[in-house]
Amino acid sequence: MEVTLKDVAAQVGVAPSTVSRALNRKAGVSERTRSAILATAKRLGYIPNAAARGLARKRTESLGFLVNPQQLLRPDAFYLEILEGVEQVTQERGYQLVFSTENAKVLLKAKRVDGLILAGCDLKQSTILLLKRRGIPLILVDNHLEFDQIDSVVIDNVSGAYTAVAHLAELGHRTIGFIAERLDDLNFSERFEGYRRALQAYGLPYDQALVASGPAELSGKPEDATLYGQIAMQRLLKLKLPTAVFAANDGAAAGALRAIRAAGLRVPEELAIVGFDDGFIARHTEPLLTTMRVHRREMGQVAARLLLERIAAPDQPVRQVKFSAQLIVRASSGKELAREVRDDPKLSRPAEASRTSAKYISLGGIFSC
Amino acid sequence: MEVTLKDVAAQVGVAPSTVSRALNRKAGVSERTRSAILATAKRLGYIPNAAARGLARKRTESLGFLVNPQQLLRPDAFYLEILEGVEQVTQERGYQLVFSTENAKVLLKAKRVDGLILAGCDLKQSTILLLKRRGIPLILVDNHLEFDQIDSVVIDNVSGAYTAVAHLAELGHRTIGFIAERLDDLNFSERFEGYRRALQAYGLPYDQALVASGPAELSGKPEDATLYGQIAMQRLLKLKLPTAVFAANDGAAAGALRAIRAAGLRVPEELAIVGFDDGFIARHTEPLLTTMRVHRREMGQVAARLLLERIAAPDQPVRQVKFSAQLIVRASSGKELAREVRDDPKLSRPAEASRTSAKYISLGGIFSC
DNA sequence: TTGAAAGCGCTAACAT
């Protein structure tokens, strides 16, 4: 049989409750007994029984991680890296990490965890709200709800996209296109917004012919991001030829590169391109992709910490942590354009580029982790 | 407060034990009371408390999934797809899936699960043996131990590689190279073995100059598989020019394609190539990659089932389920070589190509799931 | 077929 707390108590010659106190570092145990208890516990190879502890404490000491299965298999392993960050924190805090793809029986799962990390913006809103109504501590990662106050960890898409487009503008580009596999995605629409703001800031006109996305009907396979990017780029090239393109993510950028190559254009000489995410693929395109780095691992860590804090203090105000993306310049955006293009008077610089340097921005002021 | 079994009992007007029996479909409850209990349980929204159940039953109703963090982030999402298969089965059976990367505190984790799925061959053998000695039900996926009898689910690498190389031989190739990011990997060494057997079967001489692998020192980053494949191919090209190459996995094949392109050779006309895994990348190389498909999802499902069976019957004989890989022909292996090459008398066909059609092969006979 | 009772291993309130 397994070694129980009772066994340890018997060995040391104290009551079980004393052992419990000692093991949980609670006050009210003399240094002498505590060390004796710790020693014998170790010697006996005592490992606490999680079920019993959970039952007594009315907690499970475990966090759930819920993700849309489609998203999970994204080739860039986006949510995996988030998961890794989460795992690290749960590990440190002695919590279990219960993994689940978004299928039925959510509530059943939910009962078995102290809190739930909901990753990605493809989770059904009804699911989220159902969980919220049940009073289960929640945190959204790479997602947020407009009106329902739930803690969240998100990417600063608007300023990230702004930075990407500003980078192109600074290089001298004046006709900058935007492509995305689709536009009805939370992240992508925010990145589109950042694109527009940057155009505005640099005095470049918005031209709808410079914006394209993939087919309306989604295949559902996330790995088709590339294909959709390719189609979007083909469409864009038919409408108008930009000198640069900002793609809403790396997958789309990779697809775009194919379309561009098929069209016989050189990158970055004839067409520069910037992606978003800095996933695996960005270091494997030809040429290497300039992109906005998203700190996935850190997002996962922060999400886990926020959730644990929420569990500890359920009534604290709702928080949002926004991670800024970081410009990673590689070959695909190329060098400056020729002088004659750059010095065109129509290309004005913004008074002040709004580059967020703060890593964390909370809804109600500065937040630091 | 949560609805408990006691509440249901009180509502129906029976004893808690009866409710327990009814809910667990145990014999000895009249149809009348059972349906009454089920109805009120549903009406009250009763969800059993996992901790209490676990404590009483001395089981946790949860399985652990352990994977090397390096491997987890492989860009081809190999273990993720296995994880997905596992998740599906645990979900169906009402088990929790506890996720963990291979870090310390394994035993602590282990105590909280009924059994452990160990994915990948990069887990420390000492860890595996430690867990085994503790008597924790285990199953290895994409890994197996030579002498220590532990249930496992593996890929039939030898015959898979054989099939891949046979495919090239059938196309008329006579100088077929082999590359791998490294050779000290369980899977890769078995694939090398299959390569050699196919050469033998087709009467092609083994030539060490046709075999190359990446640098001995590993970077540790799994995403460098591509880079290592590239280096391996560069090395191979320096030694001897084959007309075809079998790469031990798709990542290496993708790297090889780069090296081949850099060398100015056309694929498949001048150099044909076949990979292994049929991961994401295989559908994203230029040209598309002929490869051996590995049924990752199914491997995960079978692993979970086997583990649950092992938990239910700890003393049954050890089993190994071997999944055969499936040849997926795409552009990179090309069409048949020209007739004059093909009809060379030195190219003899094997009497009988040993293609496994059986999907499952167990250690002790045919096994079917 | 059903109920009563004990107990799984731990925690926490109350005593001392």
Added chain:
DNA sequence: ATGTTAGCGCTTTCAA
């Protein structure tokens, strides 16, 4: 500082 006691919510003998 430590012990005693009473559960946490469920399962499982053992009786009836």
